[in-house]
Amino acid sequence: MQRKPVPPAPDSLSVLRAVRAAVPLVPKPEDDCCRRVTDRTDVADRGTASSWLVFLAALGAVAEEDTGYARTQTDLDREDLASAFTDGVFLAADCLDALDATDPRSAEAVFESVRDRVPRWERTKRENWPAFWTERVQRRLDWAVLLGLARETDGGYLRA
Missing domain, CATH: 1.10.10 (Arc Repressor Mutant, subunit A)
Structure with missing residues (x-):
């Protein structure tokens, strides 16, 4: 799940x-x-x-x-955490797939790439759901950087 x-x-x-x-x-x-x-x-x-x-x-x-x-009593290194992040966090893998290795993308651009994956009920429960989910995408990208899956540049995020 x-x-x-x-x-x-x-x-x-x-x-x-x-x-x-x-x-x-x-x-x-x-x-x-x-x-x-x-x-x-x-x-x-x-x-x-x-x-x-x-x-x-x-x-x-x-x-x-x-x-x-x-x-849990399992020792989790950065690689284990990165793998679990892409497998266990909704839209994490999609956000990474929306990144390029050479052309930086902003959180807003990544959101536009994944917005169709946001469940319908999430869209109807908030008036400004795009802003809410853009922030959620931003958090996923920031975690991807911390876990070594992406890197942040002045122009946005790049896939590592």
Whole structure:
């Protein structure tokens, strides 16, 4: 299953590791996990903490169980995270496919390439859904850079 929520990309993977470390080893309800994440990291609010939990589950860094979330014990290197990102995050692979290795593309241009893949119900629940999803594409591109799948230039993003 692919997940949609993606938190803003941090400056380094150490932030991802710190958020993951805040998640308990024994499954706890989402509210408890969000509280731990906000108490033990620089994540400011519950909504962002929830996005982190879903995102970490997409990466295989935490497991979502019937009773809540728990940290996995698997060591994930940058390559593992990059592979899980393209497989487990909705539109991540599509955003990468929209990039070129020599011609930089903006987040807006990448959004235009993938906009038809945004589910109909997502389009109808927001008045300004293109702006919302352009930001979601931007976050995917920023994570792609952090994970070594893309690079950012003055003119936009390039496939690595």
